[in-house]
Amino acid sequence: MDHDEVLSLFDHQIRQRGEGAERAGDVVRQVGADGDWNGVLWAGLDSATADAAIAEQVRYFTDLGRDFEWKLYSYDRPDDLGARLRAAGFTPEPEETLMVAEIRDLPTDVELPDGIRLEPVTDAAGVDLLADVHEQAFGTSGARLREQLLTQLAQTPDTIGMTVALAGEQPVCGARMELHPGTDFASLWGGGTLPAWRGRGIYRALIAHRARIAAASGYRFLQVDASSQSRPILQRLGFAALSTTTPYVYEQRP
Secondary structure: OOHHHHHHHHHHHHHOOOOOEEEEOOEEEEOOOOOOOOEEEEEOOOOOOHHHHHHHHHHHHHHHOOOEEEEEEOOOOOOOHHHHHHHOOOEEOOOEEEEEEEHHHOOOOOOOOOOEEEEEOOOHHHHHHHHHHHHHHHOOOOHHHHHHHHHHHHHOHHHEEEEEEEEOOEEEEEEEEEEOOOOOEEEEEEEEEOHHHOOOOHHHHHHHHHHHHHHHOOOOEEEEEEOOOOHHHHHHHOOEEEEEEEEEEEOOOO
16 A cells, blocks of 8 residues: 555545535635534645634634534644644644555454444434443543434434444444545544453454445545554554544633
């Protein structure tokens, strides 16, 4: 896999022309309804234009009354864009690694430990299970995720696939995949596993499960924003690190 070529393709297909993206000058943003993800996907800025562009996006989303995220990649310009975002009131969340693999190179045989089964999420009850796993696995509130997934399930069910791994009736891992029609990419999200169930291959099985679905749907690449915990597993499976990415979050003031 040519890393530079794939990164350029990702920039063009996902960051600049993704479904729901709109261009506002030198910024590409996604604006959704309540419960959807709102934020800046890409920006072609320099030191002379960055501050004004940041201020304009803050005004725009503030007028809408929505929190939003500026998704910053390590190759974005200017080099001090992160510092400029912090100065404008954004809060950085933990850095993640942009990882991509060609689906044809990934394992697609789903090997689950004894007593674990996979169930698709197709309704609100399943979304609740997924959000509960998220809270227990990552130690953060699943309220916003629950709202976002319910909206996606209602409005664009054909572009999202969600799965929970169950031990008996207990959800122990949850994962989802977003399909991006008209592109070569499907994106993996979640994959959080309860602490007591880590190290048993459940996360790897969910990667294979989603890779099989993406391959059957005609996609070429899987993309992940990987945490430091999942990065080593993904590397062993064949994913390559192409960049780092940091979510900068702007929350509306009371």
